[in-house]
Amino acid sequence: MSKIRIPHEPNHPLAEGLNQPMKRGTFLKFAGATFATSTMLLAGCKEYEDLFNPKIKELVVDLGSGDIGILNYAYVLEQLEAAYYIQVMTTPYPGMSAEEKSILTDLRDHEIIHRDFFKKALGDKAIPALRFDFSKINFYDRTSVLTQAAYFEDDGVAAYNGAGKLIRNVDYLVLAGKIVSVEARHASAIRDLLNPLSPDFAGDDVVSSPNGLDLARTPLQTLPRVAAFIAAKINADNLPK
Amino acid sequence: MNLFNIIRDIEQVDPEVYERLNSRRSAFGMLGKAALAAAPLALGSVFQKAYGKTNDAVSDVLNFALLLEYLESEFYQLGLAAAGLIPAANRAGFAQISKHEAQHVAFLKEALGMAAIAKPEFDFTAKGNFNDVFTNYGTFAAVAQVLEDTGVRAYKGQAGSLLGTDVLTLALQIHSVEARHASFVRRIRGQKGWIVGNDGGAVPAVAAANYAGEDNTAQGGLDKAMFAAAYSDATVSEAFDEILTREQVIAIATPFLA
Numbered sequence: 001m002s003k004i005r006i007p008h009e010p011n012h013p014l015a016e017g018l019n020q021p022m023k024r025g026t027f028l029k030f031a032g033a034t035f036a037t038s039t040m041l042l043a044g045c046k047e048y049e050d051l052f053n054p055k056i057k058e059l060v061v062d063l064g065s066g067d068i069g070i071l072n073y074a075y076v077l078e079q080l081e082a083a084y085y086i087q088v089m090t091t092p093y094p095g096m097s098a099e100e101k102s103i104l105t106d107l108r109d110h111e112i113i114h115r116d117f118f119k120k121a122l123g124d125k126a127i128p129a130l131r132f133d134f135s136k137i138n139f140y141d142r143t144s145v146l147t148q149a150a151y152f153e154d155d156g157v158a159a160y161n162g163a164g165k166l167i168r169n170v171d172y173l174v175l176a177g178k179i180v181s182v183e184a185r186h187a188s189a190i191r192d193l194l195n196p197l198s199p200d201f202a203g204d205d206v207v208s209s210p211n212g213l214d215l216a217r218t219p220l221q222t223l224p225r226v227a228a229f230i231a232a233k234i235n236a237d238n239l240p241k
Numbered sequence: 242m243n244l245f246n247i248i249r250d251i252e253q254v255d256p257e258v259y260e261r262l263n264s265r266r267s268a269f270g271m272l273g274k275a276a277l278a279a280a281p282l283a284l285g286s287v288f289q290k291a292y293g294k295t296n297d298a299v300s301d302v303l304n305f306a307l308l309l310e311y312l313e314s315e316f317y318q319l320g321l322a323a324a325g326l327i328p329a330a331n332r333a334g335f336a337q338i339s340k341h342e343a344q345h346v347a348f349l350k351e352a353l354g355m356a357a358i359a360k361p362e363f364d365f366t367a368k369g370n371f372n373d374v375f376t377n378y379g380t381f382a383a384v385a386q387v388l389e390d391t392g393v394r395a396y397k398g399q400a401g402s403l404l405g406t407d408v409l410t411l412a413l414q415i416h417s418v419e420a421r422h423a424s425f426v427r428r429i430r431g432q433k434g435w436i437v438g439n440d441g442g443a444v445p446a447v448a449a450a451n452y453a454g455e456d457n458t459a460q461g462g463l464d465k466a467m468f469a470a471a472y473s474d475a476t477v478s479e480a481f482d483e484i485l486t487r488e489q490v491i492a493i494a495t496p497f498l499a
Contacts, residue, residue: 102433103434106433106435106476106479109472109476109480110435110476110479110480112468112470113468113472113476113477113480114480116467116468116469117460117461117463117467117468120463120467121461121463157417160413160417161410161413161414161417162410164400164409164410164413165405165406165407165409165410167404167405168404168405170401170404171461173400173401173404173409174397174400174401174484175460175461177397177400177413177416177482177484178397178460178481178482178483178484179480179481180413180416180417180420181393181397181416181417181419181420181482182420182435182479182480182481182482183417184416184417184418184420184421184424185420185421185423185424185434185435185482186424186434186435187421187424188420188421188422188423188424188425188428188434189424189428189434192424192425192428197330197331197333197334197429198333198334199333199334199336199337201334201337201421201422201424201425202337202338202341202418202421202422202425207341207418207421209344210344210347210348211344211345211347211348212340212341212342212343212344212345212348212415212418213348213411213414213415213418214413214414214415214417214418214421215414216410216413216414
């Protein structure tokens with residue numbers, strides 16, 4: 001059910017390599033180049049402005065409807081997390097401890113496994129591999145990397161928690177449940193790295209009083225929170241509500 | 242009294258909750274007019290009316306959850322009260338966990354109202370398996386980990402019974418908190434925050450049943466050959482937590498009932 005509009009320009013960075021896996025080391029270069037070019041465009045060449053005008057050239061990815069739509073939504077988030085940790089471990093920040101390396105490597109592998117699982121499970125219903133823009137993140141700074149990781153993990157937890165009730169097939173629901181608790185384990189570990197042995201692993205900012213409930217967000221609440229990192233427009237209009 | 246919190250929480254994820262209840266006024270009117278003793282009953286019928294599940298089906302799941310939360314809550318209360326048991330550095334973490342478990346108990350009791358089961362008497366030695374649970378920190382932390390990991394599996398196992406309901410969302414919101422707890426306790430014990438195969442991680446042998454099946458590497462009818470990269474069984478198993486059925490959980494919990 002995915003409708004994909006590929007940019008007309010063959011040299012457009014979004015069109016290039018759409019159907020081929022991105023080399024792991026190229027994320028930063030890619031994002032950096034895109035932004036450098038965009039900045040140059042601000043000098044005011046009409047032709048290039050059109051090229052980068054999102055209304056004209058944007059890649060639109062339609063998640064589809066029903067359970068497929070929800071699984072594609074999860075696939076977006078897992079692609080995002082996988083790409084993030086691949087970058088983290090491709091350019092590890094200086095002074096990364098052995099424990100941090102072990103945790104971040106596990107998180108990378110878990111998220112790749114989740115990503116690849118959704119791709120296989122969705123088969124020809126899967127949205128394409130997305131490209132991501134992490135140019136605003138300083139991968140050489142420990143606090144930036146871990147803070148962003150906590151953001152993605154907490155958001156993943158809230159996203160699965162909020163999407164659960166939209167799922168109609170009980171097997172898919174259980175699968176989402178098998179993944180969300182691992183995301184919560186990740187969130188706890190990353191938060192504890194940032195503030196060891198404090199209550200932050202299940203901090204009051206995510207687990208609300210008085211009922212001790214974690215966050216839950218609908219797809220329409222979640223997607224704007226990650227849109228800036230995704231080099232495509234995600235159309236979630238047909239998801240169950 | 243926090244009787245309206247559950248409705249407020251539902252409202253956060255289901256803005257139309259009041260419409261499902263006919264109108265905001267009638268929801269509050271029904272509860273407002275009820276005497277204190279009858280109010281929980283009214284809340285129960287609100288659930289039934291709003292979500293079309295029989296009261297029994299939802300109550301069943303929530304009471305099952307309440308039993309586990311009673312167990313966890315009392316366990317941490319006693320642990321925190323035991324002089325010299327929990328090292329000073331770890332008290333803040335366990336206090337946070339204890340707070341959440343007490344909140345979960347109160348929340349579930351409120352949701353169940355008159356249908357809530359009473360707190361049973363517990364035996365935290367589990368019939369002599371953990372005799373030093375409140376005098377030996379190593380035992381205490383190991384039992385804490387097993388309870389949390391098992392809680393995660395137990396909630397997950399009940400998700401299917403709540404398919405498509407707002408009560409499911411609330412259960413999931415508790416489920417992920419338990420997983421945060423589990424990861425923390427595992428890590429302060431020197432374990433990974435995630436479960437590796439069916440190895441609990443230096444937990445007493447009697448806890449093997451709590452981790453049975455966690456070594457599964459096939460998901461959704463696809464075996465691990467689905468992955469392009471060659472991951473070990475251990476890594477693939479870490480990436481997915483597995484369910485426990487209600488029967489499995491009850492068998493595991495029974496030794497803790499006095």
